[in-house]
Amino acid sequence: MTQKLIPGRLPLAVAATLGLFATATTPALAGECPADQVSADAMAPGAKTPEGVTDEVLASIDLSPKGGDWKGNALRLRKLVVQPGGVVPWHAHDARPANILILEGTITEYRSSCKVPIEHKAGEVTAEFGELAHWWKNNGENPAVLYSADILPPMAHDADAM
Template sequence: MTQKSIAGRPSLVVAVALGLFESALASPSAMAGECPKDQVAADAMAPGATTPEGVTDEVLASIDLSSKGGDWKGNALRLRKLVVQPGGVVPWHAHDARPANILILEGTITEYRSSCKVPIEHKAGEVTAEFGNLAHWWKNNGKEPAVLYSADILPPMADNADTM
């Protein structure tokens, strides 16, 4: 794998990897916020906000997976940076066709998940997987911007409104 440096800085991949390694050393038991077992239920939370507010979504890299053939045709693997300002919202969306891993790099953010009766708080250094029968939305209820990195597989013909 090739690495890029911009203006003498290590690549984003290296920086993120070092940050994850540092987080793991600082708090080896840190795991993404999870729904308490007694709060898990199907259709536990109604859909929330449907439009983005106070959030920037920047695609940092994208790989067309079509060359892999078969079911990969038209799919893309992408890495995005989302910055959610205090009070900002990542709108309600589903992950049945778009798996993702989210790294919370800075700040905190609250997830309102279809399969959990209570909101889930995510903190800097945590990673959460989004896959399968999951729909949710996020809100920054904190006082500082939340910085998230999202690695996802974008299905063919995906509408940008459904890709946050």
């Protein structure tokens, strides 16, 4: 089944995956680190600058009106397109939780807590939170399209938080 994309509208699969409405099905969990490969500081920091990737903020909500600990935070939804050979640089998620949907293509994650790279395929979702630092590279032949929903902490700038 082909989905018609309407400007300003999310594809049905994206809306369902991001939990914008309830469905009877649950998206697949993304590739995970094999249990025998999990280790603290298993992967050294990788690429430090983005390469061959576009990062478009589709929507952002200022959470400050909620008060308290929400002041200065924003909930944002982004679309990232990573070209073959492209890189999403090394970054941490200790202060910025995110859910990532791989909509098209495949992409490889190099995670601080895993001794081996993790392959993510279209249709998978991965949660990023806590003591996680990582970088991503498109080792495939086609662009990888990712949707990222994250909470941007105070004092972070969109350009600084890939």
